[in-house]
Amino acid sequence: MKSKWDELQDNLNMHFQEVNLLKQAFTHASYRNEHRKAQIQDNERLEFLGDAVLELLISDFLFQAYPHMPEGELTRMRAAIVCEPSLVMFAKRLQFDEYVRLGRGEERSGGRRRPALLADVFEAFLGALYIDQGIDRVREFVDTYIIPHLADAKVGVDYKTALQEWVQQRLGVSLRYVIVEERGPAHAREFVVHVAVGDTVMGIGAGKSKKEAEQQAAAAALKSFMESASEERDTSVSKTD
Amino acid sequence: MKSKWDELQDNLNMHFQEVNLLKQAFTHASYRNEHRKAQIQDNERLEFLGDAVLELLISDFLFQAYPHMPEGELTRMRAAIVCEPSLVMFAKRLQFDEYVRLGRGEERSGGRRRPALLADVFEAFLGALYIDQGIDRVREFVDTYIIPHLADAKVGVDYKTALQEWVQQRLGVSLRYVIVEERGPAHAREFVVHVAVGDTVMGIGAGKSKKEAEQQAAAAALKSFMESASEERDTSVSKTD
Incomplete structure (x- = not known):
């Protein structure tokens, strides 16, 4: 057992x-x-x-x-x-x-x-x-x-702003949020949102409002940017060792 | 330049x-x-x-x-x-x-x-x-x-006590401090101390008083114990992976 x-x-x-x-x-x-x-x-x-x-x-x-x-x-x-x-x-x-x-x-x-x-x-x-x-x-x-x-924790974490800052500082490009799906009945609507740089989707999010879905998409994109940056850093460390 | x-x-x-x-x-x-x-x-x-x-x-x-x-x-x-x-x-x-x-x-x-x-x-x-x-x-x-x-920082870190606890808990043995050298003139005396478990010297320290030399020896031994413990942990992690 x-x-x-x-x-x-x-x-x-x-x-x-x-x-x-x-x-x-x-x-x-x-x-x-x-x-x-x-x-x-x-x-x-x-x-x-x-x-x-x-x-x-x-x-x-x-x-x-x-x-x-x-x-x-x-x-x-x-x-x-x-x-x-x-x-x-x-x-x-x-x-x-x-x-x-x-x-x-x-x-x-x-x-x-x-x-x-x-x-x-x-x-x-x-x-x-x-x-x-x-x-x-x-x-x-x-x-x-x-x-x-963290967005639920009401601590003022705003992933759209964070992602925007990240992307502008490091890539000098801008972001686009696209609603790709609206599903469910009117009283339990769900939205699915992509955030993209050019034609590349960087993150996907879902939520009960457009705002919530955008926050989730931005959080996902931010996480993936941060992971690649950290991998790049690790690679360059091992190169110089 | x-x-x-x-x-x-x-x-x-x-x-x-x-x-x-x-x-x-x-x-x-x-x-x-x-x-x-x-x-x-x-x-x-x-x-x-x-x-x-x-x-x-x-x-x-x-x-x-x-x-x-x-x-x-x-x-x-x-x-x-x-x-x-x-x-x-x-x-x-x-x-x-x-x-x-x-x-x-x-x-x-x-x-x-x-x-x-x-x-x-x-x-x-x-x-x-x-x-x-x-x-x-x-x-x-x-x-x-x-x-x-940390002993100089007057924060109450006492390496002899810390080492004693470490050794008793994990090894169930006791420690011995031995003054192995006294050098320098009377007004600038320096003491060298070994701390040993059985016949094995675990740390060496020097200082202007016996007490200071013992603290340094204990600090050195504690550091080496902690390093071996951490290596063992790392090894056992990779074994179970």
Whole structure:
């Protein structure tokens, strides 16, 4: 039979070498206090580490995505992303609350739904993944589960603006958004949008409004531009070595 | 003729692919303001990024070096390391103040010696190195120029305690410190200390007191233990892939 930890790893499409690290990330201090003999560790130290990992990855993303944004504005955006409400939203979307290990008292008093507790679990999970598999794997996770949802997080991330800045600075070309499909009944309309440079489609997005579909298309294009830039950088590094 | 930027890179034993990033790290906003036509960028965005890189690397070091330290104490130590006085000390030791590009007004008012300005330059430099060469190269820099000097930084890093914890937890053995040499005249005595596990010397340190030499020896041993552990982890990752 599959354990709940196998199930969680399957859902996230990952495999921990040390599954105890994964368990530790989901272990609240109240659970450890009730299992002292088993020498279980809680997630507080992992949260310390995971917070720093997340700060760096979000800083790196914002730095690259907004090449002209002043430092003060970058700091404001980072604080709006790495904050309790956003982290709780990411944790809930991944159903992390179902995996938290709590002491009985904490469980009875509704600890499982406490925002601070869930935010800590989310950061501890990033810390565990970092220890187990290194920063590049955490970056993949952040690129998959956080970056594409920053527009929902109401932190002021506007992918159309970010993409526009990126493309103008590096390529000196302009962008075109095209609605390629409208589908579904009137009360549940869905739009599909392409963003293109010349005739080349750079990203595709779908959403319940044109605006949402454009944001998703811009996010996809930005991600692919950033990935090629990072590969180019890696190639040129190995060339000069 | 060698430029001052070549000289700086030679001193640090590194070579930037984009030397403009290095220059940018040393450029204060007051210099940019006086050279608007040249489209020079200042170091504020790089400082935003470098701060996050440093936070992560120091968090990672403390997490590994102190496997039993509670989160609150780790946070306290990190704050004592990533703070203006420590950063200024690191920047001065590397003579970064000589390379700062300031506007004339700022220069006249003694900006070159302002601690906040030097701390910012130090973080911006780490940000530039991260962009140019990736996190592993910044980690090497931090391991070379910061970690070995944390005992001087008066942040409460005690390498003997850290090493003791590391060795007991993972190897279940105990350590021995041996003074192997006392040299120099009475007013400028120098001590050389070995730290050994059984008959194997794990680290060598020198200092003006036994205590200082022991700290240096412990720091060297801890570094070598951490490096082997990290290599083992890397090897086991590639095995399971």
